[in-house]
Amino acid sequence: MLEIRGITKLFGGLAALREVSALVEREKIFGLIGPNGAGKTTLFNVITGFYRPTQGEIIYNSKNITGLKPFEVATIGIGRTYQQNNLFYEFTVERNIFLASHMRPKSGIVEDLVGTSSAKKKREVIEHKIEEILTLLELTSFRNELAKNLPHGFQRMLGIGIALATEPELLLLDEPFSGMNAAETESMMGHIKRIHKEKSIGVLLVEHDMKAVMGLCERIIVLNFGEKIAEGSAEEIRENPIVIEAYLGVEDVVQY
């Protein structure tokens, strides 16, 4: 579904990513892990068009999408969440999903401004979608709450809701579990599994919480210093000495 082919990204002299290649399939939940600074968010930014890779291509459903603008990437079916600035804070939960439904269904500007009957019908479609997504993510009781006032766990849920409103085929989740306690993590894991299975949406997630990663991901890609150092199933990665060293190395420094 998504092929990352030899992606290299240089910032000045610094290589944030070097010759990273991977194949993400729709049927499995994929994880992208690595110590801080390994290049995970940079890779997301390359895939979604915020950065142009210095070398390499991104192929999505056999089409080369390298260099597409971010909104174009969203249009072809790749949805994304963010670590920060990930919600429309000053709007209600309901309004967030409404705004996120901007391109599905899409209204032409003229039709939108004039308020034709087709525009009205599209709004009804959106109302349905909002119900569906709020129910799926158990956010219905919060529908009139301002996004910035939501408890943290629900904010991250809303972030996924926003991505879902774009009706993606592939979801890129950037640290969905950050700041969550054990109960919230369990709940979120369930939601992600459900979204993946029920809606057959491919999932690639970046995460530091190892319990969530091991529990959720059927296949894991490991980055360190911008390079892919390992790829495999959860068990393989857990026992991989190179991966252990990459993480252990960081821990040593932290102890000092």
Next chain:
Amino acid sequence: MNSFLFYQSLVNSLVLAMIIILVALGLNLVFGIMNIVNLAHGELYMLGAYSLWWFHIKAEVPYFTGLILAVLAVGIFAVLLEKLVFKSLRGQTLAGLLVSIGLILALQTSAILLFGEQPRGVPAPEILKGVIRVSNISISKERFAVIIVCSICLFLVYLFINRSRIGKAVQAVAQDPDAAALQGISIDFISTLVMGLGGGMAAVAGCLMGTINPITSTVGAQPLLEALVVIVLGGLGSIPGTIVGGMIIGLTKGFVGTFFTNTIASISVYSILFIFLIVRPAGIFGRD
């Protein structure tokens, strides 16, 4: 172009460049430390000129004493502005911009109310009257003094920033405010200092030009705009960039102004600003 025009334009350019660099440097320092583009900086230039007039003509203080008093007065006023107005806006670039617009209106109009509507003038002191001639290029002693005084100021500022302890603290805050704060540097103090210093520099420029040109409430507009062009050109936050940018603008104005009207020279300068804002907003040297 014959060599006379060339050298004369060069001399004019140098004078223009010196003034622009002095004003721009103050503006850039404030931006580097507080992340605010203070559009009212030009009004500090204007107030410097008016203060000199007030001290020297109205209060009949000797010229050079008046100059020093004027610079001090404006420096203190700038400090007050920082404490009352800009302090709470540190880091909010757009809000700072809007507030400085309010200040422009308030200060320009206050100047008219305080100092009257007719243009004021400050005659040059005896020592600066007359003209220096080298072959057939001439420069008035006043303008020559501009070059000398500005160069001295720039040199002093350079020494201050690079050689003194406080100057190094300023550099630290400009580069990384959090790290600087952790080292015990008071951001408040540095901000106030930089604002006062910037105000003082603008005032020096204003006093010098006030001796040469008539003083009205709007004299600050032109230097401000040129300073903006310079710091965008050279890079917001970069001192060497300011100097290079100032030279470029001075030369543009000097040469274009010799062969075309002043209006066309201004159009050229604004066009350069526009192009740089779009193409290289970080300027020649600077960081964003």
Next chain:
Amino acid sequence: MKSVPWVILLVGIVLFPLTGDIHWTRVLIEIFMWITVSLGFRLILTAGQINLAQIAFMGLGGYAVAILTTKLGLNYWPSLLIAVGSTAVFALGIGYISLRTKGIHFALATFAVAEIVRLIWIEWKSLFGGVGGIPNIPPPNSVLGIQFGNVISYYYFAFIMVIFSMAVMYRIERSRFGMALLIFEHTEDLAQSVGIDCFRYKNIAFVIGSSFAGLAGGFFAAFFHYVGSEDFTIHQTFYVLIYVLTGGIQSFYGTLLGVSSLIICLKMIHHIPGFNPVWEPLFLGCTLLAVMKFLPGGLISLPGRLSLERFKLDLKRGERIAGD
């Protein structure tokens, strides 16, 4: 907004010229004109951009009408249409180049454009008349039998213009396009990720907003029978900015409130004995400082009844996506 007091106000405004008070009728005309310009400025502001060239666009509309009617002898009404059209085209060009930047870079870029345009008006004497401007612009040709001989016809012209502008703003605010604009200031990356072509939308907002200014400029030329560079300076843009911020950006009703209350204050200041024209900018400058310090939401935030869902422009430094 259908309660009785508003209807009474509306009727009052519609019937006002019949009171025969020429002075305040003229004031209301000016208010209508500035509301039109300010609405355009505000639209661009809701998309997160400060358009300091707004008055330059107004001037372009005015000068276009002036040139077409005085030098080419064209009928006023097609001239107005052409003026608005050419302002829109110019805005499209400027927007296409400048909207790649945002924040202060965009503000300064429009500042530069405004000054360049003004200097061209002064320098290109044969076309724009230099500092003297273009005088003797004829009144609009009669339409539907209505002559433009006295203030009353101009009043209804301005009134229709402002109602039209408000109607457009009303539709935009309720449209998905208008709502999308609100998220550009802080969360543009997220907006991109939900498939919104932010660059295109900003351009559209910029063109619409600038065209409002062009329209008002065309009216200016007709009403004052004169256009000159001194009427379209950056100070005037500052005034528009102050009207909009004082009124409050949350809703376009804020703009109505800001423009009317400030212009009425300015006119009343005229009547204070010992009046000095300098008091106008002084008052406005101090008003801006006071608003930014004590009432950043503007006048419209006073009743506090407007739903908090309305996006408040809090003008903090923008944040980028956090990288690794």
